[in-house]
Amino acid sequence: MLKKNKMFQVLMASAVVTSVLAGGTAEAASTAKSSSAGQAAKMASPKLKAAKVELSVNGASVSVNAVQLNQAYLVAVSDVVKAFGASASAAKGIVTIKNATGSRVVQLQAGAKSYKVNGEAAAFTNAPLLQDGKTYVELQSLVEALGGEWIAGSGQTQQVLTVQKPEGSYSSVRWNAQGQIIASRDDAESAQIVKLDPASYGSTVISTDEYAAELAVSPNGQWGAYTDNAGQLYLMNLASGLSQKLGSDTSVKTDLTWSADNSRIYFIQGDKQEKISYVNVGDGKVTEVLADKVENKSDVSLSADGKRLVYIVNVTGVASSDKDSTEESLSIDYSGAGQQLYSLDLTNKEAKPVQLTTGKDNKLYPVALDGGKAAYLSADPDSVTAKDVIKVIGPDSSVQDLASIIDVTVIAAGPSGTLVAAGVAADGSTKVLKIDSGGQAELYSTSGTVSELAVSADGSRIALIEDGRIVVITGGKTIQLTK
Structure with missing residues (x-):
């Protein structure tokens, strides 16, 4: 045997x-x-x-x-x-x-x-x-x-x-031209700008520049724009991760946003955020668009047709005192403080900013839509029961509430006036909705918290941050890209 x-x-x-x-x-x-x-x-x-x-x-x-x-x-x-x-x-x-x-x-x-x-x-x-x-x-x-x-x-x-999912906590999710995701890893020992491929689940660190953590990606997905602490603009090639200076202007620049044709980058300019300007990507020349001396501008958004800007003015309290300006007499009136939405017609050089809102609700994620419309997330700071909703302001100043079935927490704009919103439903789950002229459709539901949304250039894919993880919605399916 x-x-x-x-x-x-x-x-x-x-x-x-x-x-x-x-x-x-x-x-x-x-x-x-x-x-x-x-x-x-x-x-x-x-x-x-x-x-x-x-x-x-x-x-x-x-x-x-x-x-x-x-x-x-x-x-x-x-x-x-x-x-x-x-x-x-x-x-x-x-x-x-x-x-x-x-x-x-x-x-x-x-x-x-x-x-x-x-x-x-x-x-x-x-x-x-x-x-x-x-x-x-x-x-x-x-x-x-x-x-x-x-x-x-x-x-x-x-x-x-075929590979392990990348680990880590991520933010600032965006799409590049190759259908890959650009994101910042938050829990690394040093800054990491990471490129992740939903097809192969592969990931590559393309930059360790701490100033590039929240770079603004061009509509064609080829370039990322950011500034350093001196106000110098840089362009990063999102395929290679290599960066180059854009122009020589070193004034303060915030809230970078690209034009739809990838030729300009608009931004809030100045130490007091009192101007709106743009830089020509071809030659680095900075051109002033608005200098009305109104301070504390933020969140500039450009319509896809390039005709209108929408932005927020953060109104602060008004100080007053007696004629001697004594410390005891100093008082600050906060009754008019808050955020208000403004628009600017870029087709008319003589145009003045138009105030779109007057309410005391908090205004987040403003979006300039074509056809003279604007949208934003309206959050009521004084109510514990009212839902936060998307408000769309028409060219006739009419206001429409959208996504009222959820308590909206974040919105993002897609092509052709499409909006994507995430928020908390009545059952406690977080839902992601696609909103367009045809109504709203649920794309995703989770017990987690969705903090960011990014829509691909063609609108066919959505990337989101859920509890620090990157999730992709495509073709009716969801892919958890990181763990």
């Missing part, structure tokens, strides 16, 4: 060595016609039931061969290798698998629970096995050994990634 066992082990090792794993069409070395092989075959375990496992690999569907072992499924190494873009070879009974980058090397053997990852020992729950010329292994163990991540699923439907 001992001799028979040794002979069986030799034959099993030989079968592994002669299997062609990379092509997925390996044939067993059981064609040997010796009587010893026949005796070993009689001692082999009963053949397991063949099956198929449907994998989602980085979001793409792949069908792989499998065998059923009790309630679990072991998958064909050759199929996983192909799906991961990895490579495999066999020698002396050891199967060696390398991931696509060569950073992970996995060594395993049919019939043995122990295996190695980059030389470090690990163990399967169920030993790999050889059947019909293919080696079958536990999916989750192999995926993680190759540097990937098992996401969800069970049995014959499972979801995996």
